[in-house]
Amino acid sequence: MEHEAVIGLEIHAELNCATKMFCDCPNRIGDEPNLNTCPICLWFPGSVPKFTADALEKAALTAMGLNCTIQDRSAFDQKVYYYPDLPKGFQLSQAHLPLARNGWLDIAGEDGQPRRLRIHKIHMEEDVAKLVHEMEGRTPISLVDFNRAGVPLVEIVTEPDMRSPHDAMEFIRALRTQIRYLGTSECSMESGSMRVDANISMRPRGTDQLNTKVEVKNMNSIRHLGDAIVYEISRQTASLVAGEPIVLHTRLWDPEKRATVAMRGKFEGPCIPDPMVPQIVVTEAWKNEMLAKLPEMPGRKADRFGRQYGLTREEALAMSAERDVSEYFEAVVNRQVAPRTATHWIAAQLLPTMRERNQSFTDTPVTPARFAGLLTLLERDAINANAAREVLARLFESEQTPETIVERYGYRQVSNADQLEGIVDQVLAANPAAVNDYRNGVAKAMGFLVGQAMQASKGKANPKLIREILTGKL
Amino acid sequence: MQTDAFTYLDPSPSVWGHDSVMSPEQGPLAGKSLTIQPSLSVRGWPADAGSVALKGFVALEDATVIERLKKAGATLVGTSRMSELGLGLAGDTTGRILSEGRSDMALMTDMMGEARIIAARVGAFAFKPSNGTVSRFGLIGLAPSMECLGILARAPEDIVAVMGIMAGDDDRDFSMCGSEAPRFDHVTESDDSIKVIGFMKEPIETLSEAEVRAFRGCLDRLEKSGFRIREVSLPDYDLFRSVHHCIGAVEASSSCGKYDGVRYGHRTAAAKNWNDMYLKTRAESFGALVKAYLFQGAYFQFENYGAFENACRIRARLVKAINGLFAEVDALAFPTRSGSIREVSAEDMEGLYDDFVLTLPANVAGVPAVQIPGYCTDGNADYGLQIIGPRLSDGPLLSLAVRLSKMGT
Ligand SMILES: [Zn+2]
Numbered sequence: 082m083e084h085e086a087v088i089g090l091e092i093h094a095e096l097n098c099a100t101k102m103f104c105d106c107p108n109r110i111g112d113e114p115n116l117n118t119c120p121i122c123l124w125f126p127g128s129v130p131k132f133t134a135d136a137l138e139k140a141a142l143t144a145m146g147l148n149c150t151i152q153d154r155s156a157f158d159q160k161v162y163y164y165p166d167l168p169k170g171f172q173l174s175q176a177h178l179p180l181a182r183n184g185w186l187d188i189a190g191e192d193g194q195p196r197r198l199r200i201h202k203i204h205m206e207e208d209v210a211k212l213v214h215e216m217e218g219r220t221p222i223s224l225v226d227f228n229r230a231g232v233p234l235v236e237i238v239t240e241p242d243m244r245s246p247h248d249a250m251e252f253i254r255a256l257r258t259q260i261r262y263l264g265t266s267e268c269s270m271e272s273g274s275m276r277v278d279a280n281i282s283m284r285p286r287g288t289d290q291l292n293t294k295v296e297v298k299n300m301n302s303i304r305h306l307g308d309a310i311v312y313e314i315s316r317q318t319a320s321l322v323a324g325e326p327i328v329l330h331t332r333l334w335d336p337e338k339r340a341t342v343a344m345r346g347k348f349e350g351p352c353i354p355d356p357m358v359p360q361i362v363v364t365e366a367w368k369n370e371m372l373a374k375l376p377e378m379p380g381r382k383a384d385r386f387g388r389q390y391g392l393t394r395e396e397a398l399a400m401s402a403e404r405d406v407s408e409y410f411e412a413v414v415n416r417q418v419a420p421r422t423a424t425h426w427i428a429a430q431l432l433p434t435m436r437e438r439n440q441s442f443t444d445t446p447v448t449p450a451r452f453a454g455l456l457t458l459l460e461r462d463a464i465n466a467n468a469a470r471e472v473l474a475r476l477f478e479s480e481q482t483p484e485t486i487v488e489r490y491g492y493r494q495v496s497n498a499d500q501l502e503g504i505v506d507q508v509l510a511a512n513p514a515a516v517n518d519y520r521n522g523v524a525k526a527m528g529f530l531v532g533q534a535m536q537a538s539k540g541k542a543n544p545k546l547i548r549e550i551l552t553g554k555l
Numbered sequence: 556m557q558t559d560a561f562t563y564l565d566p567s568p569s570v571w572g573h574d575s576v577m578s579p580e581q582g583p584l585a586g587k588s589l590t591i592q593p594s595l596s597v598r599g600w601p602a603d604a605g606s607v608a609l610k611g612f613v614a615l616e617d618a619t620v621i622e623r624l625k626k627a628g629a630t631l632v633g634t635s636r637m638s639e640l641g642l643g644l645a646g647d648t649t650g651r652i653l654s655e656g657r658s659d660m661a662l663m664t665d666m667m668g669e670a671r672i673i674a675a676r677v678g679a680f681a682f683k684p685s686n687g688t689v690s691r692f693g694l695i696g697l698a699p700s701m702e703c704l705g706i707l708a709r710a711p712e713d714i715v716a717v718m719g720i721m722a723g724d725d726d727r728d729f730s731m732c733g734s735e736a737p738r739f740d741h742v743t744e745s746d747d748s749i750k751v752i753g754f755m756k757e758p759i760e761t762l763s764e765a766e767v768r769a770f771r772g773c774l775d776r777l778e779k780s781g782f783r784i785r786e787v788s789l790p791d792y793d794l795f796r797s798v799h800h801c802i803g804a805v806e807a808s809s810s811c812g813k814y815d816g817v818r819y820g821h822r823t824a825a826a827k828n829w830n831d832m833y834l835k836t837r838a839e840s841f842g843a844l845v846k847a848y849l850f851q852g853a854y855f856q857f858e859n860y861g862a863f864e865n866a867c868r869i870r871a872r873l874v875k876a877i878n879g880l881f882a883e884v885d886a887l888a889f890p891t892r893s894g895s896i897r898e899v900s901a902e903d904m905e906g907l908y909d910d911f912v913l914t915l916p917a918n919v920a921g922v923p924a925v926q927i928p929g930y931c932t933d934g935n936a937d938y939g940l941q942i943i944g945p946r947l948s949d950g951p952l953l954s955l956a957v958r959l960s961k962m963g964t
Contacts, residue, residue, distance in 0.1 A: 120616065126596075126604070126819075127614065127616075127695045128692075131726075161809060161812070163812065163833065170815075171809055353805055353809060359730050
């Protein structure tokens with residue numbers, strides 16, 4: 082019997098609110114341990130949690146950006162468990178009445194066809210403290226850092242719609258794109274601002290039964306998520322073939338062993354309604370206010386880029402997938418640069434150089450204005466493509482305008498016909514073999530001759546004119 | 556030998572006056588003394604809520620109500636001795652402090668009727684406000700949805716004055732009721748908005764002969780004073796007790812999760828590992844009655860969640876039923892306490908609930924209740940007259956208390 086995998090994901094994303102969820106402490110996890118704490122997030126006696134509007138707004142925007150329906154009434158529950166990272170004995174979460182339900186994201190399936198993956202619900206939750214295990218001499222000690230306690234999270238629970246590691250990885254990529262667009266979370270699995278758990282079960286292909294699932298945790302990159310699912314599918318398939326039952330449990334991905342390892346039984350406590358935090362009731366007017374704050378999301382933006390700027394589908398997707406790229410692209414295009422030139426130069430030159438230099442759009446010296454200036458020089462034939470690449474490198478190094486760089490370093494393209502004819506004559510005289518080849522119908526000999534002429538001009542010649550003159554003379 | 560009635564006395568009651576807006580001589584509560592429980596936070600005061608679990612804990616900030624009382628010039632005398640975490644009244648000295656005249660007023664957590672019962676025992680007035688009227692910031696509680704701060708005083712006017720200061724929105728407690736909050740500046744004996752007083756027939760059936768005699772006599776007196784008296788019925792009345800017990804225990808079990816002995820309170824002397832430390836610390840920290848309550852709460856949380864959900868549903872139904880009664884009558888009268896006065900033994904959870912069976916419905920429904928002495932009497936025994944009103948009718952209820960105190964004996 083052939084089996085297929087049934088995969089659902091549970092994603093925790095930290096919201097980038099200025100404060101924690103139930104107090105005014107700064108939401109900065111990396112600070113000196115226990116710096117960002119107060120009686121509320123230390124859960125001292127007599128403190129009263131104070132739900133912040135910012136957390137609600139960012140959570141609602143996230144849910145709307147993932148096509149979910151915000152529920153008119155939602156409420157916090159106490160998720161009861163006892164562990165040193167949670168000294169009050171319960172975590173405030175929304176178990177019974179979540180903030181939002183019924184969302185979806187589209188991905189490209191393995192066959193390239195679009196696939197819609199459903200989101201079951203999205204709820205708000207406070208993060209717990211962080212445990213740090215150290216040695217004090219020869220005694221193992223555990224330290225608790227409360228900077229993370231009370232940090233606002235959303236938990237996104239999908240339907241079990243995924244069938245392969247590809248689906249799960251694409252879903253997380255799409256989710257990350259959407260949320261980064263919304264600007265509500267950094268969504269980095271590497272830094273822990275996004276944590277993904279996968280629930281995996283197997284069933285005979287073609288049936289719709291839901292069998293006992295195994296939860297896999299501790300993947301800190303999209304690649305690890307894929308690897309862990311691959312491993313788990315083969316592990317469970319082997320069990321099925323051997324006739325062993327699948328038992329409900331949690332496993333941890335071990336990136337060193339490249340395997341999942343069973344974890345000791347996790348205690349699932351009850352959830353009771355919290356008697357301190359009031360229920361959240363949202364009005365239509367508030368929902369409309371939130372809708373108005375939603376940015377244009379990548380799917381719609383890609384459609385518009387195709388329509389408005391005449392980009393191919395692939396180009397439109399490349400320019401719209403990240404919000405900062407899309408905004409940069411439009412800022413360049415608004416400065417009268419041809420959209421396809423902008424696309425090509427952003428994708429092929431700007432982004433790779435920024436990556437090499439470890440820069441982001443917020444800190445790169447190559448502003449849209451300077452970049453557009455460079456492309457305008459290129460489009461007006463004032464410089465050629467070779468020179469443009471070199472000018473770009475200098476834009477990263479100095480504050481000068483592209484025009485100044487072109488003049489100072491002599492990148493201006495030679496378009497003077499007399500000068501170019503002289504060069505062409507020299508090249509023809511020096512390369513009789515190539516001339517012969519061309520005349521005998523070897524088309525690529527032209528390319529060689531153009532190259533020789535460009536070299537003779539130290540790269541400054543206008544390649545279009547060179548080609549014209551060459552064609553005329555041959 | 557009698558233990559001292561106070562667990563802490565303010566060594567220099569005038570010292571904190573420096574951060575008051577008004578000096579104690581000027582404020583509206585100038586010259587009025589208040590005793591509180593060590594479950595209400597006063598910056599720098601011990602706040603152990605009567606439990607070893609919080610032994611040595613000193614409050615970091617003033618509770619919102621304390622901040623307001625200080626500004627109004629009230630004198631905070633100190634903290635009374637209280638039962639562990641306010642569960643039951645074993646060892647409570649609030650009544651003694653009031654009857655010995657060592658304080659004009661007292662504040663205590665009212666989770667099932669504690670303030671009203673104590674006041675009835677010593678012939679004083681007590682008031683339990685509507686839920687959402689008085690901030691809970693700084694109150695070390697046990698069952699948040701059941702409890703609020705109760706006030707005891709010898710004169711109802713003092714309660715009105717204190718409520719006027721303590722009540723009102725607090726940006727540190729979002730469960731406050733906001734714009735519909737009751738006001739206390741129009742509370743006078745001339746306010747006669749309560750005209751029809753009802754009484755439920757179901758609780759009467761559980762009273763002793765002497766108690767029934769006292770309560771009937773009380774209703775007669777009210778009728779002669781011009782009130783209309785009407786008998787009403789709430790067939791589910793006996794469910795108030797079960798609902799309170801189940802929900803109260805579950806909430807207590809959750810709220811007490813934070814007492815782990817790590818950051819404050821008692822910590823066990825020797826433990827093998829952290830799990831062992833938690834278990835031993837908690838075993839050593841809580842007394843038998845609290846332990847029994849927490850176990851019952853944990854039972855519903857972990858083993859019988861369905862029963863807890865039912866209790867929540869029944870609670871909603873009871874609130875609806877009692878609101879239905881308030882469409883027929885302006886207020887409802889009960890005796891405050893039954894005749895027996897006893898110290899509840901640690902194991903006797905049912906005995907604890909027996910003592911509060913007449914007062915806990917107001918806590919379950921979140922409605923205001925006032926205890927009035929001198930009306931529900933039989934010979935020398937004063938069982939106390941308890942009147943409860945619709946939610947947020949705190950003002951009219953206190954007007955009634957003032958009016959009855961003037962008509963009094
Ligand atoms: Zn805090």
